[in-house]
Amino acid sequence: MELSWLKGVSPIVLALGATLFTWLVTALGAATVFFFKTLNKRTLNTMLGFAAGVMIAASYWSLLQPAIEMSAADGGLPWLPAVVGFLSGGVFLLTIDKILPHLHMGLEMKNAEGIKTSWQRSTLLILAITLHNIPEGLAVGVAFGALGQSWSPAALGSALALAFGIGLQNFPEGAAVAIPLRREGFSRLKAFWYGQLSGFVEPLAGVAGALLVLLVKPLLPYALSFAAGAMIFVVVEELIPESQRGNETDLSTIGVMLGFAAMMFLDVALG
Numbered sequence: 338m339e340l341s342w343l344k345g346v347s348p349i350v351l352a353l354g355a356t357l358f359t360w361l362v363t364a365l366g367a368a369t370v371f372f373f374k375t376l377n378k379r380t381l382n383t384m385l386g387f388a389a390g391v392m393i394a395a396s397y398w399s400l401l402q403p404a405i406e407m408s409a410a411d412g413g414l415p416w417l418p419a420v421v422g423f424l425s426g427g428v429f430l431l432t433i434d435k436i437l438p439h440l441h442m443g444l445e446m447k448n449a450e451g452i453k454t455s456w457q458r459s460t461l462l463i464l465a466i467t468l469h470n471i472p473e474g475l476a477v478g479v480a481f482g483a484l485g486q487s488w489s490p491a492a493l494g495s496a497l498a499l500a501f502g503i504g505l506q507n508f509p510e511g512a513a514v515a516i517p518l519r520r521e522g523f524s525r526l527k528a529f530w531y532g533q534l535s536g537f538v539e540p541l542a543g544v545a546g547a548l549l550v551l552l553v554k555p556l557l558p559y560a561l562s563f564a565a566g567a568m569i570f571v572v573v574e575e576l577i578p579e580s581q582r583g584n585e586t587d588l589s590t591i592g593v594m595l596g597f598a599a600m601m602f603l604d605v606a607l608g
Contacts, residue, residue: 356477388506394599396565423566430570430574
């Protein structure tokens with residue numbers, strides 16, 4: 338498909354459009370609450386595993402690898418931006434994790450993380466998903482912002498693959514927010530509203546990421562690696578542990594493998 342006409346479109350506009358797409362898929366996932374009040378634990382674990390696999394693959398193929406290649410092309414130390422940015426992304430998410438009150442799915446209120454608060458359980462559940470949507474939106478935004486520095490069909494394809502992959506794994510995330518809220522006593526409409534709202538941060542983070550790399554171009558390899566580190570933190574700290582709860586851990590592991598393979602295929606085929 339010919340996409341050269343997109344060369345004249347601002348990377349910020351492209352980042353906004355791509356993250357609005359990922360937000361829409363989150364909303365579609367949340368819309369499952371109109372059809373289901375509960376979600377089979379085996380199905381949920383497989384879906385969460387799939388989301389984890391997509392994010393792991395995206396972190397390397399769409400973010401770290403391009404960062405290393407850019408650094409090498411500029412004559413610098415290829416590993417430096419990748420290592421510094423990656424670790425900085427993890428530290429950033431760890432800091433937010435310690436500050437922002439939130440509660441991971443399936444846990445009791447006593448296991449809530451962040452600053453102690455009197456907020457309701459439902460609010461804390463929503464914040465947990467919203468927290469890990471930040472690096473997803475940032476990753477997409479930075480990938481499209483990179484087009485402002487060096488536009489090519491391969492770079493555009495890689496950014497589009499990342500957006501599609503993130504959108505793909507946002508569907509189970511939307512369902513994983515809305516359906517538990519329904520079980521918490523929310524109406525279907527209210528559960529859907531808060532489920533899709535958890536993805537609203539992605540367009541905000543996407544535009545911020547694109548704008549940052551356009552304004553400070555030397556930061557691009559660091560920004561790509563930063564987004565990768567933040568996503569891996571979310572995967573290891575939240576998605577994989579949640580997907581492994583219960584006795585059907587093989588299904589969540591298969592989900593990770595399928596998600597990784599799907600994202601790898603998208604990035605290599607399109608990028």
